[in-house]
Amino acid sequence: MNSRNETDALYREYILEIYRNPKNFGILRPNTFCHCEKNTYCGDSIELSVRLNRDQKVSAVRYHGQGCVISQVSASLMTQTMKGKTVQQILELSVKDIETLLGVHLSGIRIRCGALILKTFQHGWKKVEKSSRAQKYHRFRE
Amino acid sequence: MSNKFSFIRNDFPIFSSQNGKNFAYLDFASTSQTPQSVLDAMNEYYTSYRANIHRGVYAISERATQAVEESHRVAAKFFGVNDEEVIFTKNATESLNFLAFSIGNRLKKGDEILLSRMEHHSNLVPWQQVCKRTGAVIRFIEIDREGNLDMESFDILLSSKTKIISICHMSNVLGTINPIAEISAKGHDVNAIVIADGSQSAGHMPVNVKSLRCDFYVCSSHKMYGPTGVGALIGRKELLEKMEPVETGGGMISSVTDTQSTWNDLPWKFEAGTPNIAGIIGFRASLEYLSSVGMDHISRHEKSLTLTAMRLLSSMKGLRVFGPSDGIKRGPVISFSMEGIHPHDVANMLSQRGFCVRAGHHCAMPLMAFLGQPALTRMSFGITTEGEEIDQCVAALCEIQKIFSRT
Numbered sequence: 195m196n197s198r199n200e201t202d203a204l205y206r207e208y209i210l211e212i213y214r215n216p217k218n219f220g221i222l223r224p225n226t227f228c229h230c231e232k233n234t235y236c237g238d239s240i241e242l243s244v245r246l247n248r249d250q251k252v253s254a255v256r257y258h259g260q261g262c263v264i265s266q267v268s269a270s271l272m273t274q275t276m277k278g279k280t281v282q283q284i285l286e287l288s289v290k291d292i293e294t295l296l297g298v299h300l301s302g303i304r305i306r307c308g309a310l311i312l313k314t315f316q317h318g319w320k321k322v323e324k325s326s327r328a329q330k331y332h333r334f335r336e
Numbered sequence: 337m338s339n340k341f342s343f344i345r346n347d348f349p350i351f352s353s354q355n356g357k358n359f360a361y362l363d364f365a366s367t368s369q370t371p372q373s374v375l376d377a378m379n380e381y382y383t384s385y386r387a388n389i390h391r392g393v394y395a396i397s398e399r400a401t402q403a404v405e406e407s408h409r410v411a412a413k414f415f416g417v418n419d420e421e422v423i424f425t426k427n428a429t430e431s432l433n434f435l436a437f438s439i440g441n442r443l444k445k446g447d448e449i450l451l452s453r454m455e456h457h458s459n460l461v462p463w464q465q466v467c468k469r470t471g472a473v474i475r476f477i478e479i480d481r482e483g484n485l486d487m488e489s490f491d492i493l494l495s496s497k498t499k500i501i502s503i504c505h506m507s508n509v510l511g512t513i514n515p516i517a518e519i520s521a522k523g524h525d526v527n528a529i530v531i532a533d534g535s536q537s538a539g540h541m542p543v544n545v546k547s548l549r550c551d552f553y554v555c556s557s558h559k560m561y562g563p564t565g566v567g568a569l570i571g572r573k574e575l576l577e578k579m580e581p582v583e584t585g586g587g588m589i590s591s592v593t594d595t596q597s598t599w600n601d602l603p604w605k606f607e608a609g610t611p612n613i614a615g616i617i618g619f620r621a622s623l624e625y626l627s628s629v630g631m632d633h634i635s636r637h638e639k640s641l642t643l644t645a646m647r648l649l650s651s652m653k654g655l656r657v658f659g660p661s662d663g664i665k666r667g668p669v670i671s672f673s674m675e676g677i678h679p680h681d682v683a684n685m686l687s688q689r690g691f692c693v694r695a696g697h698h699c700a701m702p703l704m705a706f707l708g709q710p711a712l713t714r715m716s717f718g719i720t721t722e723g724e725e726i727d728q729c730v731a732a733l734c735e736i737q738k739i740f741s742r743t
Contacts, residue, residue: 205685205739236680236696237704237711260710262680307680 204298205263213263216270222256229318233310235303238265242314244276252276252284257311264300264307271295272311284315341637344629345720347371358690360725364718365508365536365669366694368561377621378563378614388610390587400613407620408603414623415553415570416544420602423569423576424616428535429458431554431569432502434606436462438579439529443499445471450493450501450528452477452485453706454510457699459502459533472499479706483510483659490519498528505543505553506536509698509714510659511642511666513537520549529575535559540638540667540718542631545570557615561719562622566615569606576602583608634719638668641717641726645670648730654737658707668717671698674733677740679713682733689732691725 221228222243230241238261245254255276257269272295276284292308293300300308345351348369351359361369387397389404411422425431440463443449449463453476463474475498478489485503501523506513516532523530532550537543539560545553552575557566571579581588581599588608590598599605626634646663649655654675660666674682683695694714697704704710715729 205681207742210740210742234697237678238680239710260678262678262684264680304684 204296209263209267209296212267212270216257216266218256218270218273219258220256221258222254225254227318227322229314229321231310231314231317233261233265233306235306236262238262238307238310240265240269240310240314242269242273242311242318244315244318246281250281252279252281257314261310262307264296264304265310268292268296268308269311269314276315281319284312285319287312341633341719341722345722347373347625348720349375351720358728360691360729362715362717362721362725362729363692363694364540364559364721365698365714365716367558367564368539368718369720370563371561371622371625373625374562374618374621378618381614381617386613389613390604403617403620404611404613407616410620410623411568411570414627415538415568416546417570418573421570421573421576423571423603423606424611424619425554425567425569425606426565426612427556427558427567428533428554429556429567431552431567432458432531432533433462434569434582435502435531435552435554436466437582439500440466440472441469443470443472446497447472447499448493448495448497449474450477450490450498450503450523451475452503452514453479454483454485454507454512454700454703455502455504456508456533456535457701458535459504460702463500463502477503479510479512482661483507483512484665485512485514487515487518491522494522494526494528496526498523498526500529500531502531502533504533504536505538505548506534506540506667506669507659508536508669509671509700509703509712511669511671512659513541513665513667516548516550520551524549536667536669539626539634541635551575557619557622560619560622561625562619563612563615565612566619568619573602576606579606581605581608585609587611629719637719638717638721639664641721641723642666642668642670644723645715645717645726645730648726649733652730652733652737655733658709658712668721669714670716671712671714673709673712674737677736679711681740682713682736685736685739686729686732689735691729691732693729 225243226246228243232239240257240259242257247253255273257273289305289309348371350369385396385399387400389401408422409419412419451474475493478486480486503514505516520530530550531552534553534555538555551572553570555568558564585608588600588605590600643663649657655672657672679695683693686693696711
């Protein structure tokens, strides 16, 4: 479990500023995929919309949601990180990368909050792979 | 506050095991804590007379049998019913599932089940499954802005189609205490079966099931200072005798041939297999502990804490308390929201300051949707809660507000 100092570090001004004024907030249309995930334990939700170019790199991304500081700030910071990365590179990201962005160690159930944005991307991409129209989306150009 | 309660914490070993750190447990609605007498009772079973019940004729088996039978008697006396009207289950959730199978499966298409909008998932989901199996429908009794049951809506919904009414005695989110006796009387006028979910009330206020007039009452040991893994399904004898058992096998039979079986007497008909013997003995010890403190005293103690908390929380700007505004009329459960701060963050920061509260949907997603809240923070009190803990928790909430208002 996080110590009090670590917890207070999470709620420092820089993080709270992002929580109040998140980057990449909204819904992207058109998009390659749009997927919503919820953390049923505590009520966090993230709806992620992603546009990929023909090289399967993220050319644009938005997220919409509500929830705790960890889930929402992770989403804001991670969507910045996603831009320009390939799907495979994003699928290889982990909670450690979230911790690096937040500047704090996550433990216990807070890991679920931090990882929600990654889970949303993973499940959203799985839907695309399973879709019979996957090839059509892969050829979508900006 | 009674002097008795200043010594109560000494009975609970967890409070002296925190290495000097601040530890204010304010999550009794989720689970309670364990007094030494309960631990001793369970330990004595395992170290002195562990044996199965109703099977051996040797001394420790007889002692174990007597201990479990005495547990039924103690529970029956505690709840004001007859010995054979207490069935030990795993918890209140299992008790409700038993009722859903045994009584709910008799329903026909078009029959109605009345629930309130403040029910815990355990008193909602089993009935949803009954409706899928039988074609019955659930109708919801409305709640007013304060979280009180809207009895006018109940009167309108009640009809000859109503077969089952299942209502929480006390809400685990709002703290609302529902008028079970009035609901039971009106429900019986239309020959409906009335079930009260006592998960939050038992252990916090005196409960006499006969006075409540309901047909069934369920509760969980772990919310009443007993061990986890034990609950009670209390029911009127004449109804239990007509019900088919849900779990079958050893212990609940009278005779078995190749092709058929007959059932044992109450309560054993509904207690199949080897029960949680140590847990049942621990539950009995917790009921004896509660009786020694006195349920009236406990209720007054927690009422005083609730009034203090309501006064302090209601005076904070940017904080909204849910449930009845009159602290006298509600139980020791207070859920609240803080403007601009997610409940999970509130609970996280309180946790780092030594305060154990709950944040989330509290197993009441439909109620959260009704209230328009994705989640709430909840503090709930018990026998070991002290006024000072509430004062300090509210001070911590003020500090949290300041941190979030820095930007």
